[in-house]
Amino acid sequence: MGGKEFAKELNKVSIRFSGDSGDGMQLTGTLFSDASALYGNDISTFPDYPSEIRAPQGTIAGVSGFQVHIGKDKVNTPGDYADVLVAMNPAALKANLKWVKRGTIIVDVDSFDEKHILKAGYTEDPLNDRSLESYQVIHAPITSQTKQVLMDSGLDSKAIIRSKNMFALGVSYWLFDRPLKYTEQYFEKKFHKKPELIEANKKVLREGYIFAQNIHALTPYRIEPANIEKGIYKNINGNTATAWGLMAAAEKMQLPLFLGSYPITPSSDILHELSHYKELGVKTFQAEDEIAGICTTIGASYAGNLAVTNTSGPGLALKGEAIGLAIMMEIPIVIVNVQRGGPSTGLPTKTEQADLMQALYGRNGESPCVVMAASTPSNCFDFAFAACKIAVEHMTPVILLTDGFLANGSQPWKVVNTNTLPHINTRIVKERIGNNTPFIRDNATLARNWVIPGTKELMHRVGGLEKDYETGNPSLIPSNHHKMCVTRAEKVKRVAQFVPPLEIHGNEYGDLLVVGWGGTYGHLLSAVDELLIQGEKITLAHFNYINPLPINAAEVFGKFKKIIVCELNLGQFVNYLRMTLPEFTYLQYNKIEGLPFIVEDLKEAFLKHL
Amino acid sequence: MGGKEFAKELNKVSIRFSGDSGDGMQLTGTLFSDASALYGNDISTFPDYPSEIRAPQGTIAGVSGFQVHIGKDKVNTPGDYADVLVAMNPAALKANLKWVKRGTIIVDVDSFDEKHILKAGYTEDPLNDRSLESYQVIHAPITSQTKQVLMDSGLDSKAIIRSKNMFALGVSYWLFDRPLKYTEQYFEKKFHKKPELIEANKKVLREGYIFAQNIHALTPYRIEPANIEKGIYKNINGNTATAWGLMAAAEKMQLPLFLGSYPITPSSDILHELSHYKELGVKTFQAEDEIAGICTTIGASYAGNLAVTNTSGPGLALKGEAIGLAIMMEIPIVIVNVQRGGPSTGLPTKTEQADLMQALYGRNGESPCVVMAASTPSNCFDFAFAACKIAVEHMTPVILLTDGFLANGSQPWKVVNTNTLPHINTRIVKERIGNNTPFIRDNATLARNWVIPGTKELMHRVGGLEKDYETGNPSLIPSNHHKMCVTRAEKVKRVAQFVPPLEIHGNEYGDLLVVGWGGTYGHLLSAVDELLIQGEKITLAHFNYINPLPINAAEVFGKFKKIIVCELNLGQFVNYLRMTLPEFTYLQYNKIEGLPFIVEDLKEAFLKHL
Amino acid sequence: MTATYTAKDLKSSSEVKWCAGCGDHAILNALQKAMPEIGVNHEDLVVVSGIGSSRLPYYMETYGMHTIHGRASAIASGVKTANPKLHVWQITGDGDCLAIGGNHFIHTVRRNIDLNIILFNNQIYGLTKGQYSPTTKKGQITKSSPHGTIENPFNPGELTIGAQGTFFARTTDNNIPQMTEVMKEAALFKGTSVVEILQNCIIFNNATHEYVTNRDTRNDRQIFLEHGKPMLFGEKNDKGLVLKGLSLKVVNLGKNGITEADILVHDATTPDTTLHTMLANMKSPYLPVAMGVIRKVKADTYESLLEKQIETAKKESEIKTLNDLFYGGDTWEVK
Amino acid sequence: MTATYTAKDLKSSSEVKWCAGCGDHAILNALQKAMPEIGVNHEDLVVVSGIGSSRLPYYMETYGMHTIHGRASAIASGVKTANPKLHVWQITGDGDCLAIGGNHFIHTVRRNIDLNIILFNNQIYGLTKGQYSPTTKKGQITKSSPHGTIENPFNPGELTIGAQGTFFARTTDNNIPQMTEVMKEAALFKGTSVVEILQNCIIFNNATHEYVTNRDTRNDRQIFLEHGKPMLFGEKNDKGLVLKGLSLKVVNLGKNGITEADILVHDATTPDTTLHTMLANMKSPYLPVAMGVIRKVKADTYESLLEKQIETAKKESEIKTLNDLFYGGDTWEVK
Ligand SMILES: Cc1ncc(C[n+]2csc(CCOP(=O)(O)OP(=O)(O)O)c2C)c(N)n1
Ligand SMILES: Cc1ncc(C[n+]2csc(CCOP(=O)(O)OP(=O)(O)O)c2C)c(N)n1
C-alpha cells in the first residue's frame, strides 16, 4: 500500500487510544504495542482505566485509555503527552485533551451526537466550536464505516459495533506505518474457532488503513526499528514479568512454587498469570483474605515450597502481623506489593509509591525484613527472581514493591534463558551432620538452616515467641531477647554485601544527584538524560534495594553538591534516607496525583537546583 | 507493738515479693503498696509475671514477682534493685537474686527441700552453700507457721496454704513499719461473706508481724510519709487510669463511650475495667478479632459515640487497614496501644517501646494520624483524656501509646474532680446553617464537621475512596488527590498548635539533653535528677506528643551540645527525629530486653557524654 | 405506616456506576421502594457497604458508609450498637460478605444485632474483574481458576443458620416486587436479617442463576415461601412440597390423591432449624429453589439486651457520675 | 499398621506449661497415643497451633509451628497444600478457632483440606485469663462480662456442618480412650476433620462441662455414636434415640414395647446433613450430648484435586519447562 512518500522520520512518537470502557481500548493499545514491538521499535505503554467496572457509558468516569510510546532509540516512559489521540467519543476527547501535544486527533465523528456531547459534559460540540483549532482533527466515520463494512458479514449488530476499535487501529497503523500482519495473525489465533470473526476483524482493520490512506489529510510517521541488544524479545508487562521471575526462581531451586493470594487491583494479574501453569507445578491458593494469603504462604514455606504472596496496599496492611511471624520464624517468603493510590481504598486503579513506610515498618516490634523495588515493567522479572534468591539464601521475608504503573505498563523484554540465570543456594539441610541443626547460623549471612518436614532426625518447632539464640526454644531471658533483636537486624543488614552496588547514570561527581527508587526510573532517566545532553552536571542514582541500602550509597551521595529525592508520595524514601544516612542534606521532589511523573516537569524542577 | 527503737530512717526503699504463680505475689505486692500509699508514702510498683498461665509449679518459668518502691520523696520508678527480697521458694530466689541489692532476703525456709531446690535448677541448697554470704538472709518458716496458726481454723489445707503469703506480708509490714489496719480492712471488705477467712487472714498477717519482731534479727526501716501535693489520692495502675481518662472525656462531651475491643495482654484490663460501668452508659463490645474491634469503633464514631479501641502490638498490626479508613473518612477515634515485647508474639508479658514506627506508618498510603504517649501510670488518665479531646476537636484518629510497664505499674493518683477538667468542643453540627456541611473545614484546625445520623438535612456518605475537597464525593481528579493528601498531613501538623510545649527538667542550656518518650519517664527523670544533684549540666526533655512534635522541640534541642535519645527499642524515636528535625545530630541509648531501664546504667551512659 | 419521603427522595445525586444490564440496578430500585414503607424517619437510615460492585451507599440519599472490603458487618454492628435508634442496612457481595468478611458475618448473625444484610450473590468477584468467589459453582472456569475451581461453595442460607441465624430470606434480582416485599420483611424484623439476592453479573458471570431465575420457567423452579401458607409452587400452583422421612419431595396436587392438606405449611417462626435448613438447601433440578422468608425467629437482639443491662445498672448502681467512682473506693487524703 | 515410634517418642524436651489439673494434659496424652497408630512416619507429622492455652506443638517431638492467634487453619492449609504427603494436625481453642480464626476455619472446612483440627473447647479465653469466648454460655459472668454475656454461643458442630463440613466428632478431656479412638478416626479420614473436645479450664471456667462429662453420670448424659450401630446409651445401655417428626427423642428399651429395632442406626457417612446436624445439636438435659464421630462423609479433598489438575496439566501441556513458555508465544528477534 502506498502513500507513504512524505512520511515524517521521527525518533519517538506516542499515541493514546481512548474511548468508553466497552470500546476495547486496552486491546487496541496492546495490539498496537505488539505490532510496534514486533516491527522492531522499542516501546513503553501505560494503560489508564477507570476504577469502576463499567462506569455509565459515554461519561468521563467511563473513559478508558491506553498510551503507547514507540521509538527508534531506547524508550524509557510512555511519553508525557501523546502526539496522536484517538478518541472514540466526546467523553474520551474531553478526558484526554490535556494529555495531547498540539498534534493529531482522530475522532469517531459518528459518536458526536448531541446526547453524547452532553453526557461528556460539553455544552457545545467541540468539533464545531473552534476549541480544537490548534490540533489537526481527523473526522473519521468509524462507527458508520464499520457497520457498512460488516453489513453482510452475518454478525449481529452488537458484534459489529464491537469491532469498530479495529477500524481505529487500522487508521493508526497507516499513520504510524505499521504492518498489519502481526495483528492479522493475532485474529487467526484468537478466533480460530470462529473463522467469521477472523475475516470480519481483518476487513475492518484494512478498511481503517485504507480510509487513512485515502483521505490524504494525514502525513504518516516513520519510526525505524530501534537499535537494541540482539536477542529474542517479547512484550511483557510488570505483573507478568513478576510472575515469570517467581517461576524462574522456583525452577532454579527445584522447588514447587506456591502463591497464597487474595485478588486486589492492580495485583491480581500475578495470581491470574500463575494460576495457568499447573504443568510447571505452580500452586495458586486463592485464599479467603489477605491474611490467609500470607498465612498459607508461611505454611507452604515451612513445608518446603518457594512461597510467595502478592497484594496491593490495603492487603499489605492486613499482612503486617503475619510478616512479623515470618520474621520471627526466620522463614523465607516473598511478599509482592503492587502499590496503588492510597490511603485506604484511595485511588485503587492509579499508581503511587506511598507504601514504602508500611513495607519497612508496618508491624509490631523490631521487625526488619528486606525491602526492594523493581523499576521497569521488564525488570520486575529480575527483581522477583532476586527477591526469591535473597529470601531463601538469607532465610528472611522479602517485600518486593512494584506499582500500578509498572504492573500494567509493558515493554519489550529480552527473553531470558533460564539456564543462564544465577544459581540459588537454598539452605535446605537434609540430614543431621554435626551441629547442622535448624537454628545454627551461617557465619556470613547469619541465616539459619531450612529443614523441611519429612526430614528425619531434624524435627523442630518454630513459632512467634522469642527464641533462644542457640536452641531455638522459646526464651524469656532478657539478654537473649536483645541478642536476637540485634541478630535479626544484622542479618538483614548483611544482605547488602550480597547485592549489586548502587549504579549511577551521568557524571561521577556533579552539582545535582537525582535520587529515585522503584517505578519512576524511566521518567527520571529521561529527564536526567535530556539535561545531560544539554550539558548539565546532573546524575541519576536509582535505588532498587532499599532495606538494606547498597553499601556504596553514602560514597555516591558524598560526591554531589545537592541531592534531590524524587517520589510519587509526600516523602517516604527521603525520610528513610534521613534516618539511614543522616549525614546528608536532602531536597525533595514529590508528586501525589495517582499519575507518573512528567519528564518536562522534572527537568524544570531540576534546573532550579543547577 | 514495739521493737522499733532502732529503725533506720530512709528516704526510699524497695521490696520485691516473689514466689510461684500460685503463691499470690501480685496480691501481696498490691496490698503492700496500698498500705504504703494509705500510710502516706509515694510509691511506684512493677509486677513481673510469667507469660504462661501457670508454668509448672516450682520452676523458674513459673516465678511471679512484684516490686514496690516507697519513699518519703517523689518516687519515679519501682527501683532498679530491691533492698528486700521475699522469696517464697528456691526458684523465686534464683530468678530474683540479680534484682536485689546486698540487702535482706526473707525466704520461706520450708520450701527449700531437695525437690524444690532441684526444680529451681540449683544443684545445692543455696541457703547452705555460702553463696548468699553477702546478704542478710532470714530463714522464715512461713509455710509451717501458717499451717500451725490455722490448724484449728476449720479451713481446708488448700485454703490454709493459700494464706501463707499473708505471713510474708506480716513480716514485711514489721520490717517497713507499716500499719496493719489497711490490710485488715481489705480482708473485711473482700471476705464479708466469709467471716472465717477474715479472721484467718488477719491471724496469719499478725503472726508474720510478730515473728519478725521476735526474731530480733531484723532492723526495721522507717520511711516517713511523703511530702506530696494536698488532695484525695488513690492508687492506680496505667490501664485503669487509661480507662478512667476515656470515661472522663465521654462525660465531658456528654456522649456515650463505646469500646470495640479484643482481649490481648497487657491491654485487656482496659476492657475489663470499662465493662463494669454500664451505669455510666459505657458500652464495651468484645469483638471477634482486632479488626472488628476497630471497625465497630469506626461505626460507633460515625453513629455519634466517643469511640475507642484498645489493643497491643500484634493487634495494632491488624488494625492498620481500618486506621487508614478512619483517616480517610476523617472520623474521630482513639486507638490505645499497650506496647509489649515483639516482634510477633515476642515476649507478650514484657514491656517494650517498639511499636512507635508501626503507630506512625503501619498502613498503606500517605496516612498520617496523631500519635502520642503516656509516661507514668497515673498520667495515662491525662493522656487518654487528651487523646479523646484531640480526636473529636480535630476529627482524626489518635493513637495513644502506653506499655506493659505503665499498664500494670501503679502509683498514687491525685483524684481529679471531673468538673475541673477542660471543656471539649465536639464539632457536632445539628442543623444546616449556611454552608456548615459535613465536609466544610475549620480554618484553624482544618477539621471537618461531625454530623451524626438522625440529623435532618445533613445526610451524607463517607468512605475510603479519595474524596473531593469541597463536596466529599469520591473523586479521581489528580490535583484533588494531591490537595487532599497535603490537607490530611497539614491537619495533623496543626494539632501541634493546640498541645502544650515540650517541657524540660534541668538547665535550659547545657552539655547533654536526654530525650525520651513514653513509659521511660520515671527512670530517665531519676537518672537525670541524680546527675543534676551531682552538678552535671544535664537536662531531660521527655515527649508525650510524637506526631506532631511540640512546636518548640527544635528550639529546645538547639540549646544543647549533645542530644541522646533513650528508648526501649533499637532506635525508633531517634529515627523519627532524624526525619523530622534532621538539623540535629543524635546519640542513642537503647535497650531491648523486655524490661525497664536501670537508673544506674542510664547514669553511667550519660556520664560518658558529659 | 406512611412515610414523608418516597423512593425518589432516596436517589442521591451521584451517578450510578454499574454496568448496563447489571442486576444491581434493580436491587437499588427495590431498596428505594422498600425503605419509605418501613416507617422509619428518612434521617435515621444508614446504609453501610464493604467494597465490591455493590458500592451502593453513594447512590442512596441517606446516611451512608462505603467502607473497606469485608468489614461492613463489623462497622454496621458498631453503628447499631452505638446508636440503636438508627435503622441500619448492610450491602455486601458474596466476596465481601463470605470471603474476607466471613468471620464478621457469622459473628454478627450469632449476636443477632438488628441489621438488614442484603447479600448480592453473583457468585463471582465483579469489581476485581472475575475471580471465583466462595459461592462460585465447583469446577467453574474463572479468571483465577483457568483449570476450574476445586472448592465447594458455601450455601449462604445454610451458613447463616449454622451460625445461629434467626432470619434468612432469598430473592432474585429480576423480581422487583418480590425483592421489595422481602426487604420490607427483613427491615421490620428485629435481629440480623440476611437476604440473599441471586444477582446477575452480566459481565463476568452472566446467567449463572439463569436456570432458576429465567422468567419463563421460574415459577416451576422456584417456590415462594410464605409463613402460614402451604408450600405450593409451579406455573399453575399445582406442585407442592412434602416431607418423606428426612427429605423434601415434590408432589403434584391432584395426582395420587394428593390434596393441599398433604402439603407442608411453612412455619418461618419455629426456632427449630431442621426444616429451615432443608428448605434453604433445596437445589435445582430436583427441588425448587426457595424464595421468600425461609426463617424468621423471634429472639432478643444484642443491642436491646445491652440497653437493658444499662438501664438496670443505672437503676441499681450507686455510681451516678464519674466523680462517684473516682472518689469512692480506697482513697486517702494528703493534708 | 505398626509404627516405629511410640507415644514416648512424641514427648518433646520442652516442659509442659499448663496449669495442674487442666484438661489439656489428657488431650496431649491421647494425641501422643493416637499418632503412632495411624501409620504415618514420625518425621511426616506436623502440628500447627494458633495462640491460646493450647500451646501444644512445643510439647510434641514432631515438626511443629506455634503461630499467631487465629491463623492456624490458614497456615496448616498452606502446609498441606504445599506438601500433601505431610500429615497435618491443627491444635486450636474456641477463641483461636472460632473468634479471631472463624473465617479461616469455615473456609478450610469448605475446601475440605485434609487436616485434623483438634478444637479445645473450654468455653473461655484461658491464656488471656478469663474473657468469654464465642462458645461461652449466654449470660455467663466472666472477666469481660461482669453483667453476664449477651451473645448466643456457636455450636461448633452446627457451624462446621453449615460450612459444608465433611467430618465432625466430639469427645471429652476426661476420657482418654475415647479421645484416642476419635482422634485416630479423624486422622485416617481424608478431608478436614473437626474434633471438638469438651475441655475443662480449671482456672477460669471450672466445671463448665461438668453436667455432661461427670464420670458418674456421663453414661446417661452422653451418647457415643458409632457408624452402623444403633444409637443406644445409658448406664445400662437401655436408652435409645428415635425420630419423631423432625425431632429426636429418647426412649427406653423395653418400655412401651420399644426394642432395639426401633432405635435409629447411626449412618455417619450419608452426605445429607439433616440428621447429623440434629445429632450435633443435641443438648442437655432432654437429650444426651453426642460423642464420637457424628459425620464422616467421603469427598474429594482440596489438595488431591489440585494434584490431579497438576498431573493432567503435566500430561497435556506442551510447556514442559519455563523456557518453553518464555520462548513460546509472540516473540521477535532482534538481529
Ligand atoms: C483488603 C482488600 N482486599 C481486596 C480488595 C479488592 N476487592 C475489592 S471488591 C473485591 C471482591 C468483590 O466481590 P464481591 O464482594 O462478590 O462483589 P461484586 O463486585 O461481585 O459485587 C475484592 C477482592 C480490596 N478492595 N481490599
Ligand atoms: C492478634 C492477637 N490478638 C489477641 C491475642 C491474645 N490472645 C491470645 S490467646 C487468646 C484467646 C485464647 O482463647 P482460646 O483460643 O479459647 O484458648 P485457651 O487459652 O482458652 O485454650 C487471645 C485473645 C493474641 N495473641 N494475638
Ligand code: SF4
Ligand atoms: S461487574 Fe458485574 S456485578 Fe459489577 S457492576 Fe458490572 S455487571 Fe454488575
Ligand code: SF4
Ligand atoms: S488457663 Fe485454663 S485452659 Fe489454660 S492451662 Fe490453665 S486450666 Fe488449662
Ligand SMILES: [Mg+2]
Ligand atoms: Mg460478587
Ligand SMILES: [Mg+2]
Ligand atoms: Mg478457650
